[in-house]
Amino acid sequence: MREISLDRLRTLVVIADLGSFAEAARQLNLAPPTISLHVAELEARVGAALLTRTRGQVRPTVVGETLLARARRLLADADQALDEVQRQVAGLTGRVRLGASTGAIAHLLPSALAALRSEHPGIDVQVQVLTSQASLARVREGSLDIGLVALPQVAVKGVKLTPWRRDPIMAYLPADWQPPARVTPAWLGQRALILNDSSTQLSRVTSDWFAAAGLYPEARIELNYNDAIKSLVAAGYGATLLPQEGEAPELDRRIARRPLRPGLWRALGIACREGEVERATGHVLEALERLRQ
Known part of the structure; x- marks a missing residue:
């Protein structure tokens, strides 16, 4: 019929x-x-x-x-x-699905999204809290348009990975520990630690930093929620190593932040599918590019 x-x-x-x-x-x-x-x-x-x-x-x-x-x-x-x-x-409207860690969402994305809203108000960015591995997998399968992921990563077929930012990793410690001006592996390895779990790139970078000094400390707690980790540091429960993302925010006065010796960095990249992207996705990538470091 x-x-x-x-x-x-x-x-x-x-x-x-x-x-x-x-x-x-x-x-x-x-x-x-x-x-x-x-x-x-x-x-x-x-x-x-x-x-x-x-x-x-x-x-x-x-x-x-x-x-x-x-x-x-x-x-x-x-x-x-x-x-x-x-x-x-035409890129005037559209939905873009973006995955990132809680730290990147809290400290890096807001300025990019504010600029995007001003220039392209019809674009809706749907943000999901995801690990780097989960973001890469979803970009590959097509259920995510952009992933902000820790580097380095193993190459994934069909996924384009572009270096984006390189942020310093800092020591966050209870202020009453009276830490030195620069924190070394030897000094920190003797103290209680609250670190990211072994599934994260940050954990691997941190472990390599200690291992280069011949140290293999065990964390008192493993946790992947940075704000919760900082709350525990403020309570005096231990110290942590976290990237300083974006402008240094004002800290709880119970927390001391110190640079490391030797210095340590956390690299981030932008993952998206290879080939031409939709205009809305392109506008989000342009906003993120302005935060390149």
Whole structure:
């Protein structure tokens, strides 16, 4: 069974609005026989007359009025759908799915999203808290558009990975420990530690820093929520190593922040699918690029 064509419905609406086959043909830039054929096909499809001619005036029948009411809504919906898609293709609107760690979301994304909202208010960025591995996997499968991931990472087929930022890793310690100006592995390794768990890149970087000094300390607690870790540090429960992301925020006065000796860095990259990206995704990447370091 053939479906009703939107073109045929548009022809019916224009005829009803203008009251003339000839005028409808001129407005739609179609030959008069084509206009008549459209109406004939519709009438054959519904099994009833849709238009009547009285004294040269074309009017819809009762059945025609019913179909016209539906046709106007269908055509309006189709026009709206096309307009929305065209706006998305042009980069004026769109949804972008982005995955990142809680630290990046809290300290790096806000300024990028504020700039994006000012320049492209129609773009909706949906942010998810994800590990680097989860972000890479979702970018690969297509359920995520952008991932902010710790570097280095093993190359993933179909995923483009671009270096983005390099932020210093700092020691966060209870202030009453009276820490030195620069914290060394030897000094810190003798104290209680609250560190990220071994599944994270930060844990591996931290372990390598201690190992280079011949030290292999065990963490008192392993936790991947940085704000919770800092709360425990403020309570005097231990020290931690975390990246200083973005501008250094004001700390709880119970916490002391110190640089490390030797220095240590956390590198971040931007993951997205290889090939051309949608315009909305491109605008988000441009906003992130301004935070490159």
